[in-house]
Amino acid sequence: MSADQIGIPAVLMRGGSSKAMFFKEEDVPPPGLLRDRVLKRIMGTPDPIQIDGMGGTRIVTSKVAIIKTSDRDDADVDYSFGQVSITEDSIRLRGNCGNISAGVGPFAIDEGLIRKPFRVGQTTAPGLLTREVRIYQTAIKKILIAHVPIDPKSGKSLSKGNFAIAAVPGTGAPILMDFRNTIGGFHDKGPLPTGHVTDVIQISGAIVSVTIMDVATLTTFVRASDLGVWDLESRQADDITSDKELLQRCREVRGKAAQLLGMCDDWEQVDEQSLGIPSVVMVAAPPVGHSEGHITSRFILNNMCHDSMAGTIATCTAACSRIDGSIVRQVAGPGGLESDEFNICHPLGVMPVKVEAAVEGRWSATISLNAPEFKVLAFVRTSRRIMEGKVFIPDYIWPNGII
Template structure:
């Protein structure tokens, strides 16, 4: 023990193209202002450099996952996700992260949090045995399913493998993430919370068509050119984040969508009244290797690569006629089971198959939305475990 600091057990885990501090629920305060303060202090927020914490100054490295054994009959573990702001003194627990979700299964297995009998999972690599882990995501109140490669003898999660993903050097063991049961998690009103394939917003002096989608996450798809953003495929994440005009107009879109959905009263105060969601996803014509070009804006910053939830939502939206994604994607896309999304650091593929009454269909039915397949593959690796230290005056009762 240290005389003036509190040590909290944690593991630093890369999930997909993001990193997060993973905690057992029993080791952190219950939901509320104290937990918020502890998590922000662990990251070193607020500070653009996060120099006095474990955050990495990027939205992809300033994340938290809190895991516990589930009391639900349909789940093995409960997963609470938090996006910790960097320069701003804020944290939000009401979102989801597909990349970080790929680290939940391995963490739960290795920490002995799964009390249900072993269930064999689906394997992307036939040479690997997998374990199915049912994950209850507490923000969207939906079940995610992870198929985690495990060691045949020990049963522990494997990290080594031959699968490569964009934005992550090297290769790893492929973890199949099944998100088909995530429709309507935020607004509980189906895949399109307004009931429309497109809605029109007044942005500045211009009427702009958008699609608001609630699958895996709650985001707004808008053509980049409709916001005056040209050559989307040529823009890096830094190009967008460092452009105050683009950031401001995306904030206006987000604020007005939040206002439309009753999530904020004043669109100009969306950062205070509805932090993080709904987010904004800029889309454009497909690149050479992709079916669509995408740039994801979160907390007024562009994601360095592609969020798993946004990728899932984009692929799901591609099967809904009339949506902005449906209008922008490349010809012949519906014939492919793999939907390739071009992001700043490469391509993210999502396997998608729409269904009507359980039978494969080219497009989804809004009366009874259903997907037979809505999945992507990530890799994950535990980077470190031990304790993260925070000053004892942040959590005196500890």
């Protein structure tokens, strides 16, 4: 190590179709400007190629996770997620990531952060032993439940398995993520924080209907056709990210939705006043002739199109499909509305979400929207520890930091 750098213990992990730097909370500064500065420098932000840090130039690889043993009776660990911008000098630490959440359980087990007694988990693969890990997500203040495959002898997590997910080569051990308890995490007003199944906003002189949903994450759903996109199924992530006019329309949708929620005063300042939240998702009917997909989706985050599909967005989309009159329900293929698995077509494949509402399979406007329940709201991901050690930053970034 050189004389003018400090080393911070870290683990690089893939969770689902994303990667993040994982830290124990004790190894990074407390919440505040110093923590933000340290995490941005670790990732090499701001820089479009993040050449001097751990970021990989994509929104799916510019992420951090901070974990600690929980003091709560109902949780094993606390988990804070950070989406680090790439070209902009910013980080959002008040959101959630379903893909990265799949890595939290294995990290907590292998780092010895769980102090509560062992609980046998559920499994999607007969004969596979799993451990239940209860995760308190600090941004949405809700409990996520991970069922992590483990080795019976060592008790450590397993990464090897036969389960495949879109956007990730090969196979891995299936981690069942239970998101039933994530309703109303941002506004505590149930799944529909505005009180309406759809809201009307005006963008660029046009009237557009949206559904704003608060399940797993705060999301604004809009028909792709209302934004002038009639071929969503053929649009790859880079195609959308390079379409600056389309991204500006998406940003206006996000800004107007944030205004409705009281999260920004001026929609044009949404990136400064409400970074990343609410997200915008363009939806359309599933591709013609597609045997699996129930809807086509493209997720816009930090004014870029997500390469595949976020676990939280997929969860929110599946939940939205169970609300009569919602934008998702209006455009989804009929097969997904009756099945207990909702399959979302994204740029790199299909992500299935298990979903079953507690009331007749779906909600309607006549049912109390403040206290809905799910029998099932879950998805399966894989995870793998890639590297462990220390990540180094210049010592002036964190004076008196860890050596």
